Amino acid sequence: MNNNSIYQITQAIKNFDIKTLDEILDDDISYMDVTKSLFLKKLKKKFKNARKDGCHFFDDVFFGICGSCNIGCEGVTFLSKSGYYIDLFIESKDDKTVSDICICNKLNNFADLDKKIDLGFSFCKDEKVTFKASTEYTLIEQHLNTMLSDLSDFKIKIFLDDLIEWYDKFNYLRSVIDQLGPFECFDYKLYSKAFGLTNQINNIYNLKSKTEYAADALITYHQTTSEREKLIWFLENRKDHNGTINFQFPREWRKDLCVIYKINNIKLTIDFSGYEYVLDYFIKLDNFYDELMEKYKPLPEHFDESETGYIECSLENHLILHHKHLDVVEMYRRKHKP
Incomplete structure (x- = not known):
């Protein structure tokens, strides 16, 4: 195990020092129930956002009591003078080394603090090391990958009717995502991605339904x-x-009736002839x-x-x-x- 003392990790977080955290945190331990690399990737992104606003480190550390996931346990607020902060529960089984680091969603500090911009974060259920994919989940993953692959292969223009016919082949994926609804979808990275993609294609589908x-x-x-x-x-x-709103109309689109629709990083050229x-x-x-x-x-x-x-x-x-x-x-x- 690395020499991941509470003091070292606290100082590294305070200084936005992802490199040191990567060196001293244990590779074999999960943090917030995800791999170390994923945990640090999300934390690094939050630090990067703060740096863009001129905040390059936390100025001070304050203690408090967790009122949510770890009720009654001591948590830590890392706070900058500009108001950026992150509330953490740093777990230790021996009061020396760190065994877990979690975002504290309800930290009651002992002092009144000027906390303005929260750098906290969370993870989806399917990002956690304990996640086991169900049969339904695996099928959705396969169908989504097929859908994305097909969209990438639409190199030239596609007629609206042909696009709708293709989309109708994914009724299983669409039905599952529709039944789950947005809130449950957002609990899963895969379902959230599928929800966003189907919503985008539904915009095209909606135009066809309005004939x-x-x-x-x-x-x-x-x-x-x-x-x-x-x-x-x-x-x-x-x-x-x-x-x-998501369509791009070339200047001469009325001549060939082709418009551009961007889905993720894919640009579809759709021929609206007849529509x-x-x-x-x-x-x-x-x-x-x-x-x-x-x-x-x-x-x-x-x-x-x-x-x-x-x-x-x-x-x-x-x-x-x-x-x-x-x-x-x-x-x-x-x-x-x-």
Whole structure:
């Protein structure tokens, strides 16, 4: 075992010294139930974030009592003058050497401290050394790897219908992730990754599902003749606002009807031939919103009249500030009131 005394480790943490921690912490011991390398990788990232803000070490160490995972045990707060801090429970079986280091989520300090920016962190269940993959977990991992591999192989453009047909092959993965929900997914690194990926592809899927709705909505839009009527149209279809936020539209996209969609580090070129009107629907929603937000943006006198100097950034609030379309704003506020 390395000479990992409590004092040495405390000093290394205080000085943001990952190199020394790597040298003195035991390779055969898990910290926060993960490998030493993973623990130090996460800690190094937190120190790096603090350094970007000019904090290069902790100025002092303060003690307290844990009120959560290790109730009644003594914990340590490492605190900088700028307010960066990390609360740790440093475990020792012989009061000399360190057997574990854990983030303390509820440390009650003996003194009032100016703790502002928490450098604490946590790990997913499937990052822990005790984790054992279930059959379901293994299947999701296989399907996710296949999905990512397929996406990387889409080197040239892919038609929207072909992309949807391909995505339908992963119904098992989509069903499991949907049943788990976001909160349980975020407990696992793998499920969190799958959740993010399926959400991104669902954005494309959503456009395809709007074919009939978009056609009817565009007919209604072209029947509007005033800003008030267009505002009502927008509010009726507001749920689809920002539907193309992750799409990139090349300058000449209307010629070949190809748009770019970025998933992780993969750029998909999707051919929307036959569905260009669906894109038009989403684009009209976004453009009209941007137009009104610019037209009715707060003026200097609005900020002067605000008690806090802050103005809520919303279309409804901007219209109220300019006393425009107040009846429409009130009507839709009542309509969507819980």
